[in-house]
Amino acid sequence: MKEGPDIARIAALIGDPARANILTALMSGKALTASELAAEAGVGLPTASSHLRKLEDSGLIRLRKSGRHRYFTLSGEEVAQVLEALMGLAAGRGHLRSRTGPKDDALRRARVCYNHLAGEMGVQIYEVMRARGQIAGPADDLLLTASGRDFVAGLGIDLDSLPRSRAPLCRECLDWSARQSHLAGRLGRALLAQFIATGWARRDATGRAVRFTPAGEAAFARAFARPPAETAAAAAG
Template identity: 65%
Template sequence: MKEGPDIARIAALIGDPARANMLGALMSGKALTASELAAEAGITLQTASSHLAKLEGGGLVHPRKQGRHKYFSLTGSDVAAVLEGLMGLAAGAGHLRTRTGPKDAALRRARLCYNHLAGDMGTRLFDSLIARGHLRRDGGDLVLTEAGAVFAHDFGIDPDGLRTGRAALCRECLDWSERRSHLAGSLGRAFMCRFEELGWARADRTNRVVTFAPHGARQFAALIGSADA
């Protein structure tokens, strides 16, 4: 393709194994130093710095200096959505890493996708919001209905306040392990924050696993109208 967006450049940036590992580490939403990202990728600090310069130049990561350290994070949820979609494509095509363990099942049950809930519990939340008329699809857009705004408000989320932000209020994100949508956007982030505020769940930002306490899983099931915790 001679005109239009240069997808080949972005694909090349993501396609390098070391850069892919670093981007995957940033999917937790946590900002990391070059040294931490070098360890994640299994490369030297000098090589990591070179990779990060390329990722920054491509608009995929954003540096932020704090004190003596420089931290890197994904530039936004749109980058996270692309990475999550590529993970799903790789999994569907059978391109899976051979090293598995207990964390794999935990990641599939509930995990962070940048700043919102993903995995089985994330897709269950999304399906419930659609089925109960709290969200509806309008063409290619996802819309929070009046009933959904009331539901969110009753759960301690301020939809009007979220609408004033720069991020999209609600957006579908294709879940890599479930191959179905989970909720992204500022509303998805607000739900995840609320789960943590209420003590229902705890997110481990070193490996992205979200662990629901027994009472939290029961409350979550009641919230989405499910008999399964």
């Protein structure tokens, strides 16, 4: 008998198409009901309930109760990281869904990756802060520099007030649509929350898209303007 983590069991749970749809829907970071997840999975409620029990028993999702209502969420950021990595792998190998249309464009532009901003705008945040030297270090050990602390403070983020958790302050996350990194961690979560709180953006009511207002687009462009190539190269070096 082989020893070590049983990745085959987790892979089998995620690999079922209905369960994969359920997990993808929960990447929005929202708590959803069994009925809502059944619709996302394209199955009946009894079948969805069976899938949800398996996912809950495996520790991939958790049940949250509010009065008589029952909601499901991903069990934590670690699960979201695995799912986003699998999305990147699938996209990189050409395994894409056949759905097309404006909504796909919106998701590529800006979307929620569990609790932080992904898509082209999320990638831009990471690239610009890297180029300016506001975040530094290897991908698996990112640090927010002194200039980075000043920058996010200027955006209205009080780092000392961020919720304490095991999640790092800054973390790289592979973006499945752009195939480049975007910024996750507690700072990534705080930036998305601040964009919404200041009215720069709002979350799509039914999906993962994040839609910036014209004023929010302009403010974002000013805050995260890409530096000239020679400046970026100097900062990276």
